[in-house]
Amino acid sequence: MSEENTNVAPEAPSGGESLRDDVAKAFEQVESREAPPPADKATPTPARAPEGQPGERLRGPDGRYLAQDVPPKPAAAPPAAQQPVQRPATPPAAQKPPVAPPEATAQQLRPPTSWKPGTREHWGKLPAEVQQEVVRREAEVTRAMQEGARYREMLGELQSIVSPFAQNFASTEGGALGAIQGLLRADHTLRHGSVAEKAHLAANIIRGFGVDIATLDAVLAGQTPPNEPNAQLAQQLRQEMQQQLQPLMGFFNQVQGQRQQALQHINTNAVGEVEAFGQDAAHEFFDHVRNRMADIIDLNTARGDVISLQEAYDQATYLDPQIREIVTKRAEQERANAAAAAAQRARRTAASISSSPAPAGAVPGPANDDRRAAISAAWDDAANR
Numbered sequence: 478m479s480e481e482n483t484n485v486a487p488e489a490p491s492g493g494e495s496l497r498d499d500v501a502k503a504f505e506q507v508e509s510r511e512a513p514p515p516a517d518k519a520t521p522t523p524a525r526a527p528e529g530q531p532g533e534r535l536r537g538p539d540g541r542y543l544a545q546d547v548p549p550k551p552a553a554a555p556p557a558a559q560q561p562v563q564r565p566a567t568p569p570a571a572q573k574p575p576v577a578p579p580e581a582t583a584q585q586l587r588p589p590t591s592w593k594p595g596t597r598e599h600w601g602k603l604p605a606e607v608q609q610e611v612v613r614r615e616a617e618v619t620r621a622m623q624e625g626a627r628y629r630e631m632l633g634e635l636q637s638i639v640s641p642f643a644q645n646f647a648s649t650e651g652g653a654l655g656a657i658q659g660l661l662r663a664d665h666t667l668r669h670g671s672v673a674e675k676a677h678l679a680a681n682i683i684r685g686f687g688v689d690i691a692t693l694d695a696v697l698a699g700q701t702p703p704n705e706p707n708a709q710l711a712q713q714l715r716q717e718m719q720q721q722l723q724p725l726m727g728f729f730n731q732v733q734g735q736r737q738q739a740l741q742h743i744n745t746n747a748v749g750e751v752e753a754f755g756q757d758a759a760h761e762f763f764d765h766v767r768n769r770m771a772d773i774i775d776l777n778t779a780r781g782d783v784i785s786l787q788e789a790y791d792q793a794t795y796l797d798p799q800i801r802e803i804v805t806k807r808a809e810q811e812r813a814n815a816a817a818a819a820a821q822r823a824r825r826t827a828a829s830i831s832s833s834p835a836p837a838g839a840v841p842g843p844a845n846d847d848r849r850a851a852i853s854a855a856w857d858d859a860a861n862r
Contacts, residue, residue, distance in 0.1 A: 590763075754786045819858075
């Protein structure tokens, strides 16, 4: 509340204006001269307050103290609910990495070649773990067979050496193995035995095999045995014949060597071609019909005809009833799939057919140009192929 002025103005004479009224009029005249011209009505200019001493309250035209300006209150901040919440960006490291698609299934395992064709048809129904176990077992059996092939080859060579003398071992104790053991023991004695042991062994051989002492003495002395008077002449003739036949034998050996090299080269190429043919996945039944293929190729070669491996394979698989049945079923399934695919293409083609008239020069379609007729025509076209 503004304070009242304690200074009482002197009383004016009763008949005229007071001094207070004169001062107020003069003050109003000064303000009217100093006031700026009226501004635009839309933006009125506030009245200029009278200046005063610093720290002193201002007075109005009527002499009263003016009210002090109250500083405006700051605008209240918007409530937190109205302010947009800015969440910190998730760092790239914290984001979940994209899930990688599962790896492609490993290459499909092929059934063992030792299985029969009918059994191999059920290979795809086995779980992957069972297939891997079967392949592992088959690999072990194959490795064992390969390792045993060396011993079988050695046994075959031994039999080829022993078989010409089988009748000699029939009366020997222990058979062929006993005779071989006795020969090896005699060889060891002659190599590492004492003089007496060697002499006893030689005496046993002479007595056991009926060696003539006189003939043995002549041979040991370097003389011709008495029962072969023409031995020296025969030896001389053999030497002369060998000298004369040496050029011819050299040429024969050279031709024979070239022939062997050519046959070996042809055999190597043929083996490589057959192995590559058998490893092809398209020749699934090769191991089952390879012997039949060999017979077919030999028969055609004897007739003077040339036949390829593919032709021999086709004929061999057709001659096997079980394999022929499997191949026939697969061919029928492929034809059914091809017919279904053709029908699907026909349905897609029929869906795009419009009812507009065909342009000039177009191939005429079915009589009633509707969707059913178009599908029937496409089906007939696929069947005729």
